[in-house]
Amino acid sequence: MTATSISVRDLTLNFGAVSVLKTLNLDVAEGEFIVLLGPSGCGKSTLLNCLAGLLDITDGEIWIKGQNVTWAEPSERGIGMVFQSYALYPQMTVRGNLSFGLKNARMPQAEIDKRVARAAEILQIGPLLDRKPGALSGGQRQRVAIGRALVRDVDVFLFDEPLSNLDAKLRSELRVEIKRLHSRLNNTMVYVTHDQIEALTLADRIAVMRGGIIQQLDAPQVIYNKPANLFVAGFIGSPSMNFLHGATVDGGNAFELNGVKLSLEGYEGGAVGARAKAVLGLRPEHLEIVGAAEPGRTIPAVVELDEPMGADSLVWLQAAGAQMSVRVPVERRLARGAEVHLRVDMTKASVFDAGTEERV
Amino acid sequence: MAGTLRRIRPFRNIYAKIAAIPMVLTTMVVFVGGTLWTVTYSFTNSKLLPKLNFVGLDQYERLWSNSLWLTSIQNLMIFGVLSLVLTMGLGFLLAVLMDQKIRYEDTFRTVMLYPFALSFIVTGLVWQWILNPDLGIQHVVRGLGFPAFEFDPLSNPDTVLYGLLIAGLWQGTGFVMCIMLAGLRGIDEDIWKAARVDGIPTWKTYAVIIVPMMRPVFITTLVLVASGIIKLYDLVVAQTSGGPGNASQVPAMYVYRYMFTAQNLGQGFAASTMMLLSVLIVLIPWAYLEFGGKKRG
Amino acid sequence: MTGQGPRGAKPRRRLSGRNIMLYGTLLFVSLYYLLPLWVMVMTSLKGMPEIRMGNIFAPPVEVTFQPWVKAWAEACTGLNCDGLSRGFWNSVRILIPSVILSILVASVNGYALVNWRFKGSDVFFTVLIFGSFIPYQIMLYPIVILLREMGIYGTLWGLVLVHTIFGMPILTLLFRNYFSSLPEELFKAARVDGAGFWAIYFRIMLPMSLPIFVVAIILQVTGIWNDFLFGVVYTKPELYPMTVQLNNIVNSVQGVKEYNVNMAATLLTGLVPLIVYFVSGKLFVRGIAAGAVKG
Numbered sequence: 001m002t003a004t005s006i007s008v009r010d011l012t013l014n015f016g017a018v019s020v021l022k023t024l025n026l027d028v029a030e031g032e033f034i035v036l037l038g039p040s041g042c043g044k045s046t047l048l049n050c051l052a053g054l055l056d057i058t059d060g061e062i063w064i065k066g067q068n069v070t071w072a073e074p075s076e077r078g079i080g081m082v083f084q085s086y087a088l089y090p091q092m093t094v095r096g097n098l099s100f101g102l103k104n105a106r107m108p109q110a111e112i113d114k115r116v117a118r119a120a121e122i123l124q125i126g127p128l129l130d131r132k133p134g135a136l137s138g139g140q141r142q143r144v145a146i147g148r149a150l151v152r153d154v155d156v157f158l159f160d161e162p163l164s165n166l167d168a169k170l171r172s173e174l175r176v177e178i179k180r181l182h183s184r185l186n187n188t189m190v191y192v193t194h195d196q197i198e199a200l201t202l203a204d205r206i207a208v209m210r211g212g213i214i215q216q217l218d219a220p221q222v223i224y225n226k227p228a229n230l231f232v233a234g235f236i237g238s239p240s241m242n243f244l245h246g247a248t249v250d251g252g253n254a255f256e257l258n259g260v261k262l263s264l265e266g267y268e269g270g271a272v273g274a275r276a277k278a279v280l281g282l283r284p285e286h287l288e289i290v291g292a293a294e295p296g297r298t299i300p301a302v303v304e305l306d307e308p309m310g311a312d313s314l315v316w317l318q319a320a321g322a323q324m325s326v327r328v329p330v331e332r333r334l335a336r337g338a339e340v341h342l343r344v345d346m347t348k349a350s351v352f353d354a355g356t357e358e359r360v
Numbered sequence: 361m362a363g364t365l366r367r368i369r370p371f372r373n374i375y376a377k378i379a380a381i382p383m384v385l386t387t388m389v390v391f392v393g394g395t396l397w398t399v400t401y402s403f404t405n406s407k408l409l410p411k412l413n414f415v416g417l418d419q420y421e422r423l424w425s426n427s428l429w430l431t432s433i434q435n436l437m438i439f440g441v442l443s444l445v446l447t448m449g450l451g452f453l454l455a456v457l458m459d460q461k462i463r464y465e466d467t468f469r470t471v472m473l474y475p476f477a478l479s480f481i482v483t484g485l486v487w488q489w490i491l492n493p494d495l496g497i498q499h500v501v502r503g504l505g506f507p508a509f510e511f512d513p514l515s516n517p518d519t520v521l522y523g524l525l526i527a528g529l530w531q532g533t534g535f536v537m538c539i540m541l542a543g544l545r546g547i548d549e550d551i552w553k554a555a556r557v558d559g560i561p562t563w564k565t566y567a568v569i570i571v572p573m574m575r576p577v578f579i580t581t582l583v584l585v586a587s588g589i590i591k592l593y594d595l596v597v598a599q600t601s602g603g604p605g606n607a608s609q610v611p612a613m614y615v616y617r618y619m620f621t622a623q624n625l626g627q628g629f630a631a632s633t634m635m636l637l638s639v640l641i642v643l644i645p646w647a648y649l650e651f652g653g654k655k656r657g
Numbered sequence: 658m659t660g661q662g663p664r665g666a667k668p669r670r671r672l673s674g675r676n677i678m679l680y681g682t683l684l685f686v687s688l689y690y691l692l693p694l695w696v697m698v699m700t701s702l703k704g705m706p707e708i709r710m711g712n713i714f715a716p717p718v719e720v721t722f723q724p725w726v727k728a729w730a731e732a733c734t735g736l737n738c739d740g741l742s743r744g745f746w747n748s749v750r751i752l753i754p755s756v757i758l759s760i761l762v763a764s765v766n767g768y769a770l771v772n773w774r775f776k777g778s779d780v781f782f783t784v785l786i787f788g789s790f791i792p793y794q795i796m797l798y799p800i801v802i803l804l805r806e807m808g809i810y811g812t813l814w815g816l817v818l819v820h821t822i823f824g825m826p827i828l829t830l831l832f833r834n835y836f837s838s839l840p841e842e843l844f845k846a847a848r849v850d851g852a853g854f855w856a857i858y859f860r861i862m863l864p865m866s867l868p869i870f871v872v873a874i875i876l877q878v879t880g881i882w883n884d885f886l887f888g889v890v891y892t893k894p895e896l897y898p899m900t901v902q903l904n905n906i907v908n909s910v911q912g913v914k915e916y917n918v919n920m921a922a923t924l925l926t927g928l929v930p931l932i933v934y935f936v937s938g939k940l941f942v943r944g945i946a947a948g949a950v951k952g
Contacts, residue, residue, distance in 0.1 A: 054845050075851030087842035091864040100860075101850030148846070160842075375854035376773035380781070383766045383829065386822050387781050391788035394799035401798075410798070454686065460679055469942070470935070471687045474694075476945065477934035479883030481900045482927040485907050486693045489700065489916060490713065500712045530693065535945055542946055587790045594885040598904050612886075615794040620890065625798065632794040643790050 004063075005030040005156060005188040006051065011060035013043075013050060013212075020046050021212045023060070028190065030155070033182055035199040036192045038209035039235070044192045047209070048158050051190060052081050064156060075101070077156075080149025084161040086141040088133035094144050095129045098151050112151075119150040122181070139170045146181070159191040163198065175201060196236055200224065208232045225348065226268075230357040233281045233350055239314055242287070242324040244280040245354065248272050254296070255280050255351070258320045263296035266346040277354035284314065284327040286348040289340050298341040303334045317342070395636065402629035410625055419630035429631065432609045439521050439610075440589045443528050447585055448578070450529065451536025456566060458537065459544045469541075472534035480531065484598025487527035488514065517607030520600055524608060527599055532588075536581055543577035544570065579646060586642045590635060611635050701725060701921035708916055724917035728925055732918055734905040735894070741922050743895075744902030748882060748929075750813055751898055755820035756877045760870065763825050767832025768858055772844045782829070789826030797890055804891065811893045819887050824880065828873055831944075835869040836862065868940075875937045876944040879930040899926050 006028040013021040021043050028034050036044040049055040051062060053074035061070045069077045088097050095116060102112045120126040123143045133141055142162060149157050162178075163171045179202055182189055193199055199206050200220045207217045208231075216228035227233035233241050246257030248264070252273040255262045262280070264272060272278070290298060301319035306328075313330040316323065319342055326342060334340070351360050405415045423429050454472065458465060475483065490496050493512040501509040513523035547570060555565040571578075593612035600608045611631060619628030696713050701724050703717040711718075730740040737743070769775075770782055800819060804810035809818065839862070847857045863870075888898040897905070903926045907919045934941050 049845070052845070052849060054848060073851070074845075074848045079849065081846065081849045083842040083846060085840050085842045087840060087846035089843065089847070089861055100847075100852070104851035104856065148850070373773050373775060373854070376769050377775060379765045379773075379854065380769050380775070380778065382762045382821075383769075383781055383785065383825065386825050387784040387788060390796060390800065390803070390822055391784060391791060394796040395791060397799045398795045410802075457679060457683055462679065462683070466938075468683055468687060470938075471690050473942070474931065474934055475690060477879050477930040477941065478927045479885065479900050479930070481883075481885050481904050482923050483693075485903070485919065485923045486697050488907075489920060490693060490696055492713075492916075495708060495916065496713055500714060503712060530690065534690070538942055539946060583790075591792055591794075594900075597885070598908070601908055612792070612794055615797075616886075616890075619794075619798055629798070632792065632797070635792040636795045639790055639792055643787070647787075 003030045004028070005032065005065060006190065007061075007063040008047075008051070009061045009063070011047070011050060011062065012058045013046060013055065014058045019212060021050070021057075024212070024214060026207065026214065026217070028188055030188055031186045033189045033191065033202055033204045035203035035206045036190065036209060037196060037199040037206050037235075038194065038215075040194060042209040043212040044194075044209050045160055046212075048160050048190060048192045051077075051156075052079055052158055053077050075104070078154045079156045079158055080152040080154045081158040082142070082145045082149050082160065082162045084164050086133070086138075086145040086165070088141055088144055088148075090133055093130050093132055094125065094136070094147075097133065097144060098129075098147050101148065101152055115151040115153060119147040122150065122184070123147050138166050139174060142166065142174060143177075146178070150185075155187050157187060157189045159189065159193075161193055162191075163193070164195070171198075178202065196238065200236075208235060210235075226359065227281070227350060228359050230279060230281075230352050233352070233359075237283055239284050239325050239327075241350075242282045242284065242322070244282070244320070244322050244324075246278060246280065248275045248278045248351065250274075257322070260299050260320045261296060262299065262344055262346070264346060264351070265296075267349060267351065268347055272351050272360045275353055275360070278360075279352040279354050281350035281352060282324075282344060283348065284325045286345045287324070287326040288343040288345070289315065289326055289328060289332075289334070290343045291340065293341045294343065297346075298343045301340055301342050303336055303338040303340060305336065306334055398629050399633050399636070402626065402633045404626050404629075406625040406629070408623045408625070415626075419626045420634075422627060423630045423634065428606055428609060429611070429614055431606055432611045432614045435521060435608060436590070436592065436610050439524060439528070439592070440586070442521075442525055443532075443589055444582070444585055446525070446529055447532050447536050448581065451533050451581075452540045454533065454537040455540035455544055458541050469534075469538065472537055474534070475531045476535045478531065480594035481598040483527050483531045484595045484600075487523070487530070488599045491523055491526075514600055515604055517604055520604065520608045524595060524599060528592075528595060531595075532585070536585065539581050540574070540577065543574045546577075547573055579649065583642060583646045587639055590639055590642070697920045697924050697927075700917055701728075701924055703917050705915060705917060721917075724915070724921040725925070727915070727918045728906075728922035732906045732922060733912070734897075734902055734909065737895075741899060741902060741906065741925055744897060744899035745925070747813075747892075747896055747902075748899040751816050751820070751888075752878065752881050754814075755817045755824075755881050756874060758817060759821040759824035759828060759877055760873045762821055763828030763873070764832045764863075764866075764870070765858065766825065766829040767834075767836050768862055769854075770829070770833045771836040772841075772857070773854065782833070785826045785829055789823075793823065793886060797886075801890070811891070811896070813892070813896060816887060816891045816896075816898075819891055820877075820881050820884070823887070824877055827876070831873055831876070832866075832869065835866060839865060871937075872940050872944045875933055875941050878933050879941075882929050 004027050006026070008024060008026040011021055011024045012019070024047065036047060038044050046055065050057050053069065053072060057070065061068055063069065064077055064079065089100065092100065098116045098119060099112045102115065116129070120129060123146060125140065125143050125147060128136060128140060128144070133144065136144065145162070159178075163174055166174065175198055191198075191202060203220050205217060206220055206223050208215045208223060210231055216223055216232045223232060224236055227236060230243070234243070244255075244257050246255055248254070249256045249261070252271055253264055255264055255278065257280075293300065299319045301317040301324065303315060303317050304323075305316040307314040307316070308330050311330060312327050313332065315326045315328055315334055317326065317340070324342065352358065353360055401410050401412070402419055403416060404411060404413050405418065406413070458468060462468070491512070491514050493499070493515055498509060498511045501511065513519040513526075551569060551573070552565070555569060560568070591612060592610050593616070596602060596608055596610050596613060602609045602613055611634070615628050615631045615635065618624045618631060699716055700708060700713060702720050702722070703711075704719065704721050704723070707718060728740060729742050731738055732740045770778055800822075801810060804815040804818070809815040843861060844857060847861050852860060883900060884898065885900045885904070888901045892898070903922050906922055
């Protein structure tokens with residue numbers, strides 16, 4: 001069990017009458033990479049700003065490295081922060097940007113030079129040190145922005161959508177670089193994004209947020225395979241999960257919709273009980289198109305459309321009154337109107353209560 | 361674990377609060393305090409010095425029975441309406457002309473706007489000279505062979521306001537033109553393309569599409585110009601000194617006279633309170649339109 | 658940005674009726690705008706005999722700079738006959754501290770309003786903006802009392818304070834709008850870097866805002882130079898700014914009217930704002946437009 005690096009306790013934040021964060025609790029272990037993920041307006045960036053001390057909270061406490069920093073200034077919290085727009089000071093050179101915080105802390109010049117040199121070496125921005133931010137490319141700017149957090153020599157890094165302003169190619173390059181940086185420095189990182197690929201690839205644990213509340217906090221694989229509720233299930237995964245609205249019958253052993261019955265044998269959630277309204281969630285890659293019906297294991301379907309996506313292809317079908325998508329190898333072409341059957345891998349499925357929207 | 365180090369709120373961001381002191385003092389002491397002070401003392405019979413000797417509405421009764429004040433108000437109304445309509449109308453028209461992708465746009469704009477950089481004193485004095493009956497325009501035209509030509513607005517009580525208007529328009533129309541032009545340039549090019557595709561003639565596009573879209577610009581300009589007109593003072597002082605006789609007096613001159621030369625402070629306060637009231641009549645509907653419907657959020 | 662050239666489609670070269678109307682109107686209007694400047698210059702270069710004989714629009718037959726010399730160094734106001742130079746230097750002495758102080762205060766206001774909002778800061782700002790519409794007349798006397806209490810009534814510093822107060826609404830609006838257009842993350846990054854209120858203002862905000870400071874300077878130099886009312890009310894005759902002295906010279910009832918000297922004096926007074934205007938070009942337009950943009 002590693003020590004706790006950041007501890008958020010009953011954090012509440014109101015803007016006037018609007019409640020933005022609602023008694024939120026979060027513990028981050030030392031060296032852990034936490035991603036705050038959610039749609040815009042879910043409070044993820046707000047939470048990060050609270051951690052940084054850039055927003056005064058309404059209630060609760062924030063502890064960093066065993067210190068109560070709830071009312072400490074941002075610079076006193078032992079954090080470094082990287083912003084979406086890079087936020088480099090345009091009138092200063094890269095060197096000036098990196099050393100500005102250290103100068104404010106009245107650090108001796110020799111130490112500043114040493115730290116700047118180290119950061120430049122790690123991020124490979126040595127040749128850029130005497131340039132102004134305006135003369136750098138987007139990727140270089142973001143490296144400098146990371147460098148600014150790096151020179152502070154702190155244990156906690158806060159990232160606020162750092163890659164959103166970059167194009168797709170640079171984004172994946174820098175994503176790898178951030179991951180490499182984390183494994184090299186092994187410090188605590190809190191990373192805000194709305195991009196699930198970034199979340200799934202970078203995170204030790206993902207906190208999926210909506211409406212100022214953490215919906216699920218878990219390892220990426222758990223979030224992906226066992227979403228805690230309908231929102232998480234629908235938000236994670238692209239193309240998104242198929243939802244079938246029906247009922248659980250036979251004492252919770254089967255799922256029924258529009259007269260089609262599927263056996264819940266193998267479902268990892270255990271006994272689900274009989275529910276008049278339930279939702280069965282199936283990811284497109286956990287379905288298989290087969291020719292013949294297998295009672296209790298397949299759903300009859302009609303092919304509507306297929307979308308080749310390069311490596312594989314997405315087939316849209318009409319199945320038992322619902323529209324569903326299935327991922328198939330790209331070589332497999334299906335004619336429009338073809339009548340097929342979808343075999344369900346029940347071990348990977350999720351069942352939700354339609355009322356509470358929680359997983360059962 | 362307990363014992364939070366929660367600092368006392370007033371001391372957070374202390375420098376920001378110190379830095380805001382000038383603004384707080386200006387708004388609270390000068391703007392709000394000064395206004396309330398003057399309004400309060402307008403109900404007193406203060407003469408040479410302000411005294412809290414309340415006499416009810418006496419000052420206002422005296423004000424509204426004073427022919428000088430009535431002339432001032434009448435002048436302001438006539439000048440105000442004419443000046444508002446003409447600066448707005450001509451300003452918009454000039455802006456439309458300037459928006460026709462003309463050559464030398466910068467030169468034309470420079471020429472039309474330079475009077476706005478000059479003070480009302482300079483404006484008033486130069487137009488006083490040009491309108492001089494013995495040596496100015498009238499004299500020149502008569503010299504050209506029209507001995508009966510009459511153009512002497514400043515000497516005639518019935519026309520002196522038009523003399524002021526000529527100078528006022530010269531000074532202010534360029535400003536309105538610039539704001540309107542900025543408003544026209546702010547309109548999406550695609551609107552013009554769409555109108556052209558639909559075959560709507562240019563004049564009709566302006567009338568039916570552009571003018572309604574520029575409503576906020578019109579309203580803002582209107583408020584700026586109107587509140588400037590109510591403050592009208594320097595121009596009259598320089599160009600006519602309120603004359604001939606008292607024919608071109610305006611409220612601001614009345615206030616100055618009673619406050620600083622006639623030593624009848626109460627009367628000056630009452631008059632300035634009426635000026636405030638007239639601004640509020642312009643301002644409140646505007647504020648209601650601008651900020652009313654949509655609460656902040 | 659492609660320089661000064663016209664934008665859009667290439668204008669039709671031929672002299673269409675539309676173009677004749679368009680340029681004809683614009684030229685005619687330009688004449689109305691330029692006429693007073695022409696008359697001022699011409700009159701100021703003529704001798705009085707020529708003015709009495711001739712036509713105010715005609716250029717001088719015999720150019721003389723005597724009126725300028727007289728206006729600058731000899732024209733009389735009351736008992737003083739040392740010309741407009743006194744008013745000029747008074748105006749300069751009023752202008753410099755007023756411009757510096759008003760811009761400093763207003764830029765800090767704007768910065769605090771955008772980046773360091775505190776409870777009630779929006780209320781103060783709203784009152785400030787509404788205050789700019791209140792007729793000055795209603796605040797004239799209370800300010801007399803305030804200045805008297807502070808012991809600076811009738812002094813240069815009293816007038817400087819008045820200019821700072823009345824310049825505050827428009828300048829604060831100008832700076833607030835500008836600072837709120839700067840990325841907020843820069844401010845956040847500086848906070849994380851441990852910079853405080855003044856460090857962020859001087860090290861981050863100020864270096865990024867030079868253009869808006871130039872706009873503010875243009876606005877204030879022309880505004881304060883052209884002021885008449887505050888100069889009359891809050892200073893003594895020996896400290897009168899140039900506009901007040903000019904009015905006293907030209908509109909004095911004693912003596913023979915010397916129109917050429919009057920026009921030279923008028924031109925002299927208008928010279929500072931005119932130079933600012935012609936040198937600053939588009940920045941001036943930006944400055945006056947700033948007054949029209951709502952907060």
